[in-house]
Amino acid sequence: MTSGGDNRARLLALYATMCRIRAFEETALAAHRAGEIPGPLHVSVGQEGVAAGVCLNLRPDDRITSNHRGHGHALAKGAGLAGMMEELFGRAGGHCRGKGGSMHIADFSVGMLGANGVVAGGIPIAVGAAQGLRLLGSTAIVCCFFGDGAINRGPFLEGLNWAALYRLPVLFVCEDNGVAAFTRAESVTAGPGVAARAEALGVPAVSVDGNDAAAVDEAAARLVAELRGGAGPRLLHATTYRLTGHTSTDPAAWREAGEVEAARAQEPILRLRARLLAEGVAAKALDAVEGDARAEMSQARADALAAPWPDPAIAWEDVQDSGAVTGVA
Amino acid sequence: MTSGGDNRARLLALYATMCRIRAFEETALAAHRAGEIPGPLHVSVGQEGVAAGVCLNLRPDDRITSNHRGHGHALAKGAGLAGMMEELFGRAGGHCRGKGGSMHIADFSVGMLGANGVVAGGIPIAVGAAQGLRLLGSTAIVCCFFGDGAINRGPFLEGLNWAALYRLPVLFVCEDNGVAAFTRAESVTAGPGVAARAEALGVPAVSVDGNDAAAVDEAAARLVAELRGGAGPRLLHATTYRLTGHTSTDPAAWREAGEVEAARAQEPILRLRARLLAEGVAAKALDAVEGDARAEMSQARADALAAPWPDPAIAWEDVQDSGAVTGVA
Amino acid sequence: MAEVTLVEAARLAALQEMRRDPRVWVLGEDVARGGLFGQYRGFLEEFGPQRVVSTPISESTIMGAGLGAALVGTRPIIEMRIFDFVMCAMDELVNQIAKIRYMFGGQAKPAVVVRMPHGIWRNSAAQHSQTLESWFTHIPGVVVAVPATPADTAGLLVSAIRSDDPVLFFDPKNLFPLKGEVAEAIAPIPFGTARRMREGTDLTIVTWSAAVPMVEEAAATLAARGVSADALDLRTLWPWDEDAVAASVERTRRLLVVHEAVTTGGFGAEVLARVVERLGPGAVQAAARLGQPRVPVPFAPPLEDALKPDAAKVVAAAEALLRR
Amino acid sequence: MAEVTLVEAARLAALQEMRRDPRVWVLGEDVARGGLFGQYRGFLEEFGPQRVVSTPISESTIMGAGLGAALVGTRPIIEMRIFDFVMCAMDELVNQIAKIRYMFGGQAKPAVVVRMPHGIWRNSAAQHSQTLESWFTHIPGVVVAVPATPADTAGLLVSAIRSDDPVLFFDPKNLFPLKGEVAEAIAPIPFGTARRMREGTDLTIVTWSAAVPMVEEAAATLAARGVSADALDLRTLWPWDEDAVAASVERTRRLLVVHEAVTTGGFGAEVLARVVERLGPGAVQAAARLGQPRVPVPFAPPLEDALKPDAAKVVAAAEALLRR
């Protein structure tokens, strides 16, 4: 669909985005282990292809909603890095002033309407955002990321039926890593799967190998074009694999020995790298992209660590206009 | 599946049950208009074929859950008549001692686990009842009645996925009268419909003309046999028509003039009567069945009207064992 | 000034605001048909299906979609039909709407109005009669409005629609037929200001929502018996007019809080506790609450009547308080 | 007697009861893997997949299926993982479980235990830190248990599992590592009996759940300063030990209620209000509550610390109360 050069540029963009997400999360993991980041931390190591491939097709004014594993979605949508890292560190300069943390990453300035601590919590928000945008005469679309675990919660049915009913421009993206917390998806999910569920709710669905970032990009491009054309909602089912545990402290020891190793060979960055090398891109060039990402993230970590904590006095702010309480810290 | 004589007897049983439901509800409507019955009253006039056809295939120890329109389900399952009518009248002898009323009709002695004031509220209860029965080693099954409006609520997805996952003996019955309160089903329901939704959740589904009681009986018989055989849950999609309004006070004036009249010609009692006459049953015999039902119900109305109100002192009872409050009336 | 019913007053207020601000819209079951109580009658015809959206029976999504629409700059009126069904949308209300501004450090203000007709109404039994307004005073991030007259309903609804805070608006369904004057141009009534129902010196009676007419009647009866009650309708429970209540109790030294909700854990406990904390127990001669006993709402009239507060019970409670 | 952690005490109690009664079973996310906190470790191996059921992420159905299973005679332990997710199952809990016995005139007793690890824990922010126990004291039909020690957690969980009432069991997740003695054979602890943490004469401090260790520490500090506090851990909020609290305040004439929950609308208001109603304001010299301000729980440690109660704040509140 795009000429060779454009395509090459796209692939490199995907590669760069994935490298930044990977570097961000591995840096965050290290910082969490070092005690620099408080609270729970959910990383998406191995799943970067989905966020990168989908968000490459979004405009700045498009919106996204995310789940508890939202760093990749935020970065791919263009969220400010310093504000993200500082948020994880609970610092004053975080996008949420240190009030949200990893599980509530949000950057409204780039249309990132927030991660969510409640599984499937972003689904009704996404359909409502699309409905509101239409009312305001906007042509922006909304992309809603959630995991395979979310398809067993009521809001999945309600939200998809709703989006189909009002023909809302929502791209539902089910990031299917085959596991919900410590439980395998197949052990809690009956029937033929998320795509069939979507179709039965009036939402056409496409499945794609989520570890093939280029394939995700192409599928998303098609679906987003349909959305922008007013065709109504679509669902993208992206299969992938979570190389790390559920949280930073979860070894996911229950997985079979070989399983993770086998998955490593299929992880999206390696695969795109192989393709780019095959297409003649120099290894150095790719190493540089990766190196830059790592450097950028360690710098962000250092900056966040040096950044000021929020003044306790702001704890009372941002609650509400009428009936706000005041306190002394 | 059954020999002529048996079949004739079955059809007559269906006819009798439908006549009793119709007579019960028309009597209740009259009593409500006369101010004898307080609170909201939802009747199922025109939908009797579903309750009658399904429940004819249930054993006394099988359980059912119902919705806000549950008189027919309760009667067809064998609920005590006096206790039902008195409950509608809010009298002491009601199944719920006058504490529930029409929307909370229940008769646990015959496995009727309750109507429900919340749309889709009976779905999780039904799947749990089936899971509990299995744990107790019972071979009873559970039948869950709900309307087309319930398939747009989260519990529909959760409950069907759940039942399929654990292969629970639950017969889901969607009584599709094409309307939810004052809103047409098609205007709020996207996709191919309830059967497709069920299949996508791993629950095999069958559609039937709900106004053909014999067809409902046959379909239910097949599905119930599969359930008892351990095949897991099934869904029966029964299309029907609500001849009256949403509540006793709703004229449903928004419906096109001819619509209701046309529907009258298709209502289940008339249709089964025509078939029985064609099969040589004497009109007098059928008139007698209908007359008996009407007589039975007017007697029940008179009895309920004469029955004592609950002693206000019992208002404080049936709350809980620990921490129950006492009061004076 | 026109004499209208409370539900009509609410309709006029929403109508005025939707005419004023194109970002205001309404979503909920049957709203395109005017709503269950006619509170949106004629809205579809005037504003069209994009601003008057009849929805599926999907409470979680009605609530959550309202939030999403607010996050992009519209101002939804989320109609929940009957309060009890909000139980199907509590995650969206309590975990999302109430917290999103704070969790995101002020990046977004979810300017929604959640309308929830509540209370005992026509023997609807336990699942259609609840009054849990006190719950939401315990939830940071939301405003709680509990009007009881046509004028207050209209004025508070205007404020609710114009507010950037999520406002939980409890329409008093049992008072919908109540008549009263409403201005042509409905002015907003500020949150947190009580309405003095009657001036008095012997005891302070604090109330709101469906209990207001009971207190009016009781106060009249008491007056006939020579007891002068200072009666306050709080109108909003968060923020609430602590100053007005404290000032009144300082004068009367006696406090009776009356609400339809269950007494245990009701907002009456908060009112009583704050007054005692603020004035000190020494400034109070006697204090009590009147609400429903901790029992679900039954269906049968004699049972419902036995439990629910009424004017006679208010009079009895007031007289008992005066003997202390 | 063995020294075990609070979460292990809870595990042992459930283990004992599941061995005693084959009708008891547990359902919830990841319970077959031992549960998020190991509170069901080894249960799958001993009781098998029919009695230890790992479920989909379907909170409404986890709660509602538990109810259905109770209606046919089993006794489910409904594990909700983290309290905040109960917001996804409120219809099933509040409209169904709490009311079904009453609505049906006593035909059924929903003997479920709903376990809800609650409270501030490791900077989990606004959606994973709530303490809304007061809500459920306002809901007829349920028992509310809020233990704070290994022994009380074990004894109250045994009572909860044996009770025919629906019991809302708030596991204090921040206290899971706390150690204490638990008997070999765990005896049930009756609902509604407070535990005297410390005998004293100068003021009464009433508390529960995660605030108990704060009060213990504060009471020790106060003792060192010559102030003797009479400290009571309520252990259950419905029923609650009004007699013990009233008797204590009659002696000390001063009441401080401490809870982790937001002060406004918290159960502290009910405790204070009841004491004043029962003893009369004249019997009380001073009364106050200490809880969180009406603000969501923030993520960053300095913000969380600024808002949440701790021993120092309890000491300050107690000393302020003594000056009144």
Ligand SMILES: Cc1ncc(C[n+]2csc(CCOP(=O)(O)OP(=O)(O)O)c2C)c(N)n1
């Ligand atoms: C309503 C709700 N239930 C349970 C949880 C606890 N929880 C957090 S993440 C998670 C697993 C989600 O799995 P999935 O949606 O597949 O996302 P993944 O973690 O695999 O990326 C669970 C159960 C929650 N946050 N919200």
Ligand SMILES: Cc1ncc(C[n+]2csc(CCOP(=O)(O)OP(=O)(O)O)c2C)c(N)n1
């Ligand atoms: C959760 C919930 N939302 C809304 C209502 C109000 N309500 C009662 S019945 C009804 C329509 C239900 O339609 P359907 O399920 O098709 O049953 P029918 O009335 O057609 O028999 C509605 C919206 C309710 N009782 N519960």
Ligand SMILES: [Mg+2]
């Ligand atoms: Mg997953």
Ligand SMILES: [Mg+2]
């Ligand atoms: Mg219907």
